[in-house]
Amino acid sequence: MSFFDFMWTRRSEILLLTLEHVEIVGISILAACVIGLPLGILMTRRPAVSRPVLAVANVLQTIPSLALFGFLIPLPLIGGIGTRTAVVALVLYSLLPIIRNTFTGISAVDPAIREAGRAMGMTDGQLLWNVEIPLALGVIFAGIRVATVIAVGVATIAAAVGAGGLGTFIFRGVSMVDSRTILAGAIPAAALALIADFGLGALQKRFTRLLSLVCVIGFAMLVPSCSSQDRIVVGSKNFTEQVILGELVAQQIERRTSVPVERKLNLGGTLICHEAMTAGQIDTYVEYTGTGLTAILKEPPSNDSMRVLETVRGLYKTRLGIEWTEPLGFNNTFAIIVRKADAEAFKLKTISDAASQTAKWTAGFGYEFMERQDGYAGLAKIYNLRFPGQPRVMDLGLTYKAVAERQVDVIAGNSTDGLIDALGLTVLEDDKRYFPPYDAVPLVRDAIVLKHPEVRQALRELGGMISADQMRRMNYAVDGEHKDVKEVVKQFLESVK
Amino acid sequence: MSNIVEFRRASFAINGRALLDDVSFNVATGETIVLLGRSGSGKTTTLKLINRLLEPTSGDVLVDGRKTTDWDPIRLRRRIGYVIQEIGLFPHFTVARNVGLVPTLESWSEDRVKQRVNDMLALVGLEPSRFGSRYPRELSGGQRQRVGVARALASDPAILLLDEPFGALDPITRSEMQKEFRALQKRLGKTMIFVTHDMREAFILGDRIGLMKDGRLLALVSADEFGKVDHPEAKAFAESCA
Numbered sequence: 001m002s003f004f005d006f007m008w009t010r011r012s013e014i015l016l017l018t019l020e021h022v023e024i025v026g027i028s029i030l031a032a033c034v035i036g037l038p039l040g041i042l043m044t045r046r047p048a049v050s051r052p053v054l055a056v057a058n059v060l061q062t063i064p065s066l067a068l069f070g071f072l073i074p075l076p077l078i079g080g081i082g083t084r085t086a087v088v089a090l091v092l093y094s095l096l097p098i099i100r101n102t103f104t105g106i107s108a109v110d111p112a113i114r115e116a117g118r119a120m121g122m123t124d125g126q127l128l129w130n131v132e133i134p135l136a137l138g139v140i141f142a143g144i145r146v147a148t149v150i151a152v153g154v155a156t157i158a159a160a161v162g163a164g165g166l167g168t169f170i171f172r173g174v175s176m177v178d179s180r181t182i183l184a185g186a187i188p189a190a191a192l193a194l195i196a197d198f199g200l201g202a203l204q205k206r207f208t209r210l211l212s213l214v215c216v217i218g219f220a221m222l223v224p225s226c227s228s229q230d231r232i233v234v235g236s237k238n239f240t241e242q243v244i245l246g247e248l249v250a251q252q253i254e255r256r257t258s259v260p261v262e263r264k265l266n267l268g269g270t271l272i273c274h275e276a277m278t279a280g281q282i283d284t285y286v287e288y289t290g291t292g293l294t295a296i297l298k299e300p301p302s303n304d305s306m307r308v309l310e311t312v313r314g315l316y317k318t319r320l321g322i323e324w325t326e327p328l329g330f331n332n333t334f335a336i337i338v339r340k341a342d343a344e345a346f347k348l349k350t351i352s353d354a355a356s357q358t359a360k361w362t363a364g365f366g367y368e369f370m371e372r373q374d375g376y377a378g379l380a381k382i383y384n385l386r387f388p389g390q391p392r393v394m395d396l397g398l399t400y401k402a403v404a405e406r407q408v409d410v411i412a413g414n415s416t417d418g419l420i421d422a423l424g425l426t427v428l429e430d431d432k433r434y435f436p437p438y439d440a441v442p443l444v445r446d447a448i449v450l451k452h453p454e455v456r457q458a459l460r461e462l463g464g465m466i467s468a469d470q471m472r473r474m475n476y477a478v479d480g481e482h483k484d485v486k487e488v489v490k491q492f493l494e495s496v497k
Numbered sequence: 498m499s500n501i502v503e504f505r506r507a508s509f510a511i512n513g514r515a516l517l518d519d520v521s522f523n524v525a526t527g528e529t530i531v532l533l534g535r536s537g538s539g540k541t542t543t544l545k546l547i548n549r550l551l552e553p554t555s556g557d558v559l560v561d562g563r564k565t566t567d568w569d570p571i572r573l574r575r576r577i578g579y580v581i582q583e584i585g586l587f588p589h590f591t592v593a594r595n596v597g598l599v600p601t602l603e604s605w606s607e608d609r610v611k612q613r614v615n616d617m618l619a620l621v622g623l624e625p626s627r628f629g630s631r632y633p634r635e636l637s638g639g640q641r642q643r644v645g646v647a648r649a650l651a652s653d654p655a656i657l658l659l660d661e662p663f664g665a666l667d668p669i670t671r672s673e674m675q676k677e678f679r680a681l682q683k684r685l686g687k688t689m690i691f692v693t694h695d696m697r698e699a700f701i702l703g704d705r706i707g708l709m710k711d712g713r714l715l716a717l718v719s720a721d722e723f724g725k726v727d728h729p730e731a732k733a734f735a736e737s738c739a
Contacts (some may be wrong), residue, residue: 112581113587115585116587118550118574119574119579119581120575120598120599120602121572121573121574121599131587134589135587
């Protein structure tokens with residue numbers, strides 16, 4: 001399938017996500033103008049205000065975008081999962097160029113012209129609206145244009161908090177190791193940035209009235225998107241298996257109950273999903289017992305899968321008001337993965353075997369693996385793994401590509417990953433049983449169980465339904481064969497019915 | 498004849514440095530005073546005290562018998578026309594909008610503003626249909642200066658303040674403008690206070706000439722008597738003319 005065909009078959013999704021992207025960016029820039037323009041003007045009138053305001057705007061600009069999203073999720077009103085959080089973050093990013101250019105633009109107006117206006121008996125307001133703002137308009141608009149181009153870029157990351165937009169393709173593409181999918185998000189985003197810059201340049205000529213009109217429309221759009229209704233929100237982390245399981249849970253609820261389902265798939269990782277659950281932003285997602293035990297509850301790892309499940313079930317219930325339903329039937333443990341060719345050449349079967357080779361290897365690990373209690377540090381200690389340098393830290397999805405292309409030699413992936421076979425890789429056995437069990441289990445908030453007991457029933461029905469083999473096959477159908485997630489899940493549910 | 502502007506021992510200092518030092522004089526209605534002096538002698542400060550762009554740090558400045566500090570500054574300034582060098586025009590306004598500015602601020606009807614703009618442009622020798630829709634950058638220096646005068650006259654102010662209005666013009670254009678302005682002055686009969694560092698200009702335009710140096714008013718005399726002023730600064734200006 002050529003790239004053009006690939007894009008063409010996804011045209012409706014591309015269009016939809018582009019519109020979402022435009023909406024997020026549009027609302028954000030309008031809101032940033034509504035806040036930033038008056039602030040910039042105020043600063044020209046009260047110079048004492050300008051330093052602290054610019055300092056705060058500067059600091060906001062330097063916070064990495066994913067970190068900012070992380071901060072915002074647990075906050076009430078402005079935080080959470082979805083468009084609102086994305087808009088808040090984008091507004092904060094857009095403020096600096098807008099405030100700064102408004103301030104500098106107005107300050108740079110020739111003092112002689114300002115004095116002429118005053119001498120003719122213009123009030124401060126008349127001077128501002130008739131002289132200073134029109135003369136500063138070019139500079140102010142340049143600020144809005146810069147803010148817009150930045151926002152189009154940052155908005156792609158908003159997909160990590162479930163805001164949708166073109167970043168959905170990019171995250172999906174990264175986790176599937178499929179550059180065509182990445183481009184399906186990246187090319188429209190780049191085009192959007194260029195069009196926005198060009199369009200604003202054209203708009204500049206007929207500015208003042210138009211802006212106020214657009215402001216009103218922007219707010220009118222913002223209001224309905226904030227309203228909520230009775231529905232089940234299904235979340236997932238941002239890798240293929242999680243997206244499949246999220247879709248599976250969603251379809252299961254849809255076919256067994258009459259409760260409307262909203263999907264917030266592809267959220268940016270375990271902690272974001274967890275925060276979203278506790279904040280009530282999502283109602284259910286699939287978690288792994290080992291992850292719940294160590295990453296969330298900070299309990300010491302254990303190798304006994306029944307005991308782990310009992311522990312997380314008990315502690316989640318009492319501490320968090322979240323229920324672990326029934327295990328789906330497969331254990332997605334961390335897997336230490338090398339190239340099949342290397343494994344054969346050096347006769348490597350277990351991680352212990354690999355210890356003799358690591359001195360010549362470069363490791364590539366995802367962010368989570370570097371941070372977790374049951375991650376890199378403990379692994380290296382138990383197996384006495386010594387690498388010549390620090391492991392390369394990269395997005396989980398990219399590690400597969402990196403090892404296949406020989407940029408790194410060993411990675412930590414997931415045992416159910418469909419790409420392992422597809423890319424000619426192999427899993428080394430965890431012979432010292434370092435990794436705790438990671439049985440996949442759908443979680444659901446107690447509040448939902450009370451309100452919709454039929455949802456819990458539907459989730460329990462999934463217990464024991466998926467073997468590791470079946471999971472790997474579904475992963476490969478999406479990652480390797482580029483099949484549609486919805487279709488893969490639908491076929492699976494029909495086959496096991 | 499009543500005094501429309503009065504300075505009573507007015508001083509203006511900024512950061513302890515006196516820009517204007519104990520100046521007293523009267524301007525009669527309909528009279529043209531030319532303030533003559535070098536750069537930094539306090540001429541422009543004197544003008545700005547009249548329309549309250551500055552306020553005296555001691556003493557008083559009176560307009561129509563009222564202290565400027567008792568006037569609402571906006572009302573005061575709209576009664577006083579102000580002409581500065583060509584840069585004072587708003588670059589983003591057309592000529593017509595520049596000239597019609599104060600009448601528009603005073604909420605005149607659209608038709609009346611338009612009529613007034615046409616009259617004023619005609620008065621300063623610019624054909625309204627040709628120049629009204631142009632922007633300042635499309636005009637020559639002399640044309641811009643005419644627009645500046647038209648703008649200052651548009652609301653029919655009782656007083657006109659002119660701060661070296663012809664300073665940036667070439668000598669020939671300046672000379673033409675001075676002659677035309679002299680004629681205009683006679684026709685309008687307005688009170689004018691005109692600032693220049695050009696002795697010749699002072700003699701052409703002034704009923705009385707005020708000589709300023711270092712923030713002080715050394716003399717305020719008619720053009721005929723200027724030669725008799727016994728001060729080195731007066732001699733220095735007289736020589737600059739010879």
